[in-house]
Amino acid sequence: MAANPLELRPLGNTGLNLSCVGFGASPLGNVFGVVSESDAIATVRQAFTLGINFFDTSPYYGGTLSEKMLGKALKALEVPRNEYIVSTKCGRYADGFDFSAERVTKSIDESLERLQLDYVDILQCHDIEFTSLDQIVTETIPALVKLKEAGKIKFIGITGLPLENFSYVLDRVPPGTVDVVLSYCHYGINDSTLEDLLPYLKSKGVGIISASPLSMGLLTETGPPEWHPSSPELKAACKAAAAYCKEKGKNVSKLALQYSLSNKDISTILVGMNSVKQVNENVEAAIQVSTVGKDEKTLSEIEAILKPVKNQTWPSGIQQS
Numbered sequence: 001m002a003a004n005p006l007e008l009r010p011l012g013n014t015g016l017n018l019s020c021v022g023f024g025a026s027p028l029g030n031v032f033g034v035v036s037e038s039d040a041i042a043t044v045r046q047a048f049t050l051g052i053n054f055f056d057t058s059p060y061y062g063g064t065l066s067e068k069m070l071g072k073a074l075k076a077l078e079v080p081r082n083e084y085i086v087s088t089k090c091g092r093y094a095d096g097f098d099f100s101a102e103r104v105t106k107s108i109d110e111s112l113e114r115l116q117l118d119y120v121d122i123l124q125c126h127d128i129e130f131t132s133l134d135q136i137v138t139e140t141i142p143a144l145v146k147l148k149e150a151g152k153i154k155f156i157g158i159t160g161l162p163l164e165n166f167s168y169v170l171d172r173v174p175p176g177t178v179d180v181v182l183s184y185c186h187y188g189i190n191d192s193t194l195e196d197l198l199p200y201l202k203s204k205g206v207g208i209i210s211a212s213p214l215s216m217g218l219l220t221e222t223g224p225p226e227w228h229p230s231s232p233e234l235k236a237a238c239k240a241a242a243a244y245c246k247e248k249g250k251n252v253s254k255l256a257l258q259y260s261l262s263n264k265d266i267s268t269i270l271v272g273m274n275s276v277k278q279v280n281e282n283v284e285a286a287i288q289v290s291t292v293g294k295d296e297k298t299l300s301e302i303e304a305i306l307k308p309v310k311n312q313t314w315p316s317g318i319q320q321s
């Protein structure tokens with residue numbers, strides 16, 4: 001049994017308690033550079049050992065590679081299934097988007113096989129802005145309800161970038177149908193727009209997951225990957241913030257994670273990690289927040305650097321009618 005110094009937070013009405021730092025497994029699909037199988041296994045083991053109990057993946061990450069790697073790594077833990085919580089997704093694949101009932105119903109069986117699991121705790125519609133939201137409401141979610149009844153998934157979630165889509169869906173499904181919302185790149189130092197939606201999400205009783213506290217690599221010393229969709233202006237401001245921190249002997253990623261962790265209405269902050277070192281740093285950053293608090297002084301200095309680009313985002317998805 002892992003020692004658990006990390007805070008656990010309830011996930012809406014699910015009854016699940018998630019570690020405040022969650023393990024984003026997209027890097028295991030080589031999304032941010034190549035990760036060997038042995039490194040993937042060691043990284044997941046270290047995360048679990050240090051108290052991270054929530055692991056998020058998708059068939060889209062690395063064209064199914066992330067699910068396969070995570071499956072191997074979880075199996076290698078050799079611990080009872082109820083000691084970790086797994087979420088995966090449906091509707092977004094390497095070959096495009098398909099949120100039809102037929103595809104998502106088939107998709108979960110494929111995911112379970114790759115993950116070597118009998119069930120996942122959460123199945124999420126992956127990036128709902130890429131289809132008609134009415135399809136999500138009338139076709140995809142009802143298909144996921146059937147998967148829940150069949151015991152293949154415990155809870156249903158929706159993910160995406162544009163925040164307004166969450167309320168569109170939640171206002172149109174029966175209460176309690178959607179258990180979880182995963183937002184990304186909207187609760188960090190450079191963009192905190194998720195904050196305004198939190199009271200609404202809480203009123204709906206959904207669990208709130210916020211992903212990408214480092215803005216998918218913008219708030220790291222090495223910078224974002226080639227495919228990062230942000231503007232040159234936002235990239236330059238984040239680069240300047242990272243350089244400022246380095247000059248002061250601080251780590252911009254640690255500060256960014258601490259910023260995101262400080263809002264307890266958010267159940268977990270999902271960080272993508274690809275090495276034991278990153279796991280150690282991120283867990284240490286989280287423990288520091290709960291023991292000595294955030295580095296408020298440096299954070300306010302970085303916020304000042306990022307002020308001209310604050311809450312700047314990028315387009316994602318199709319035009320909704």
Ligand code: NAD
Binds near residue numbers: 025057216277279281
């Ligand atoms: P992120 O902001 O967590 O950044 C990940 C990058 O930061 C990687 O390059 C990683 O190696 C690096 N990193 C992590 N810890 C570091 C540290 N201590 N120091 C320096 N660099 C560090 O972005 P992300 O991985 O895209 O998001 C986290 C997870 O959230 C994903 O893996 C995925 O599981 C989930 N997510 C879901 C969606 C969606 O459903 N639409 C979108 C984005 C993210």
